[in-house]
Amino acid sequence: MNSTSAQLLRIGDFSRVAQVSVPTLRHYDEIGLLLPAHIDKFTDYRHYSLDQLPRLNRILAFKDLGFALDEIANLLDDDVTPEQIRGMLRLRMADATRQMREEAQRLQRIESRLRRIEQEGRAPAYDVTLKQLPQQRIVGVRRMVPTLREMAEHRCAMYASIYDTLREAGVRNAGPELMMYHNEEFIETDIDMEAAVTLPASADAAINRLPVLAGVRLNTLAASPETVCAVHRGATFDVTQAIVAVFQWMADNGYRCAHSAVRELHHYGRENELIDINAPVVLEIQVPVQRV
Amino acid sequence: MNSTSAQLLRIGDFSRVAQVSVPTLRHYDEIGLLLPAHIDKFTDYRHYSLDQLPRLNRILAFKDLGFALDEIANLLDDDVTPEQIRGMLRLRMADATRQMREEAQRLQRIESRLRRIEQEGRAPAYDVTLKQLPQQRIVGVRRMVPTLREMAEHRCAMYASIYDTLREAGVRNAGPELMMYHNEEFIETDIDMEAAVTLPASADAAINRLPVLAGVRLNTLAASPETVCAVHRGATFDVTQAIVAVFQWMADNGYRCAHSAVRELHHYGRENELIDINAPVVLEIQVPVQRV
DNA sequence: TTGCTCCTCACGTCACGTGAGGTGGC
């Protein structure tokens, strides 16, 4: 009890002294973070002591460091040790670091998009996004294709085997087609490609009955934590534009291919027959990447 | 109307294809950002077309750049020109830049606090905050004080003149005392100090009646956009600790003094009489600063 | 017929800001 305790301010005056809004002070009272030194029993007026200014300032300082109010309540608890405070500060630091990085990458993406739009004079044709892909079960066949010209024909044959196998096994709920290109670089000969369809987890029972036909086999496709994706809608023929857009985006934003196959997911359109190259399809280019 | 339009998916399937949660799709429907291609009249089931995937991806791409959903609605409007989109991107870029800087500074403050707590082994005695101070009216007197030893005496005399003047003018609602130190550096002789009290705007009328007594005069104190502050509670004698804390914080966080007087705001305790140096006071050190 | 999917409310999140409607203090 020293003489400053006697000095009581009404909420408005305390608000001015502390540079904090009145609703904020009421809020802190409500959640028990800063209770008024005294509340008048008849008028319900809140009265604050100047001695509460240091606590309020400590609250504001922690808020400024990015802590939530309930975390601040813990930090101000009398029982908390300096060691625990250090721990919370380190956590907060890690989080702030992460946020800063995210914001920097976001900035890079905005710049990238702005550059594209200024070069092309209109909205870019493809919206490139970064996703994470989960692990998946697939049934597929992998084959080395000698030249580009034979690719369509081989793909058709590969999917024919896959659908044959599934029919034999009685699997009816297979997902969309997924093409994978295993070559590290884009080449025109000896193309190492894998045709597959995804399977829902519920197909587990049927999987054991899968006969092995023409090299078709069950696989688990690993998850891809960072994947650059773009959806192409239109003629199969034009899909290269989507691929170009994806690689431009990667160059702009500082990503490179991870050592994992490029995927082509067929949301619409089947390869098991030689489809018209001008027929409309909806497919998604998925390139597993890593930061450079 | 091309053949892909026929392919309609229920919300769950579309959600899986697009990697977006069902509540999110419902939300976008509700706010009109992405309406289902078809809604069953009897069951109210939403049906989406794969043709809507590009629009959804555009939405996600813009969300990824940090736009709010209503801004995205504008960006996707058919009437919007590439020029307007560029404008919004530039605005967004400026904002992202600001956010990144803020996060970087926050990080620096966390590190600073962590360092202090590790050096001292306990919570720091002072919570330093960065505030902006508004412009203010003050009544005060400025004087050159030869040596430190005479300071207390001079301050007392200066405030005596100020309170005399206010009494003469009939001003009763003067605010707290505000001491200002005009020397650019801390020195022990020829201290250029100004004693003042703040005035509320409502005192305007009384101000014209102010007699000029012993150099006491009305002034407007400029706003300080960036000010490092610390509240000291305790003996006047110990206030130097608060000052040290403020300057340490400045060094840690990359700030230096702006060319503006250091202020000492007396929330509690009056100088117009020589008060006991051990008497408890509540005062705030305010140092106008700028980034290095 | 039984799961599975879908539907529509309604409430919670986070830290307050902003009225509405009413009262105390100088």
Next chain:
DNA sequence: TTGCTCCTCACGTCACGTGAGGTGGC
């Protein structure tokens, strides 16, 4: 007595997530 300050609800913010309670489809 008149402004001024204070009070307590109650609602809005932003982009959904999470049940509750009920129904359609294979």
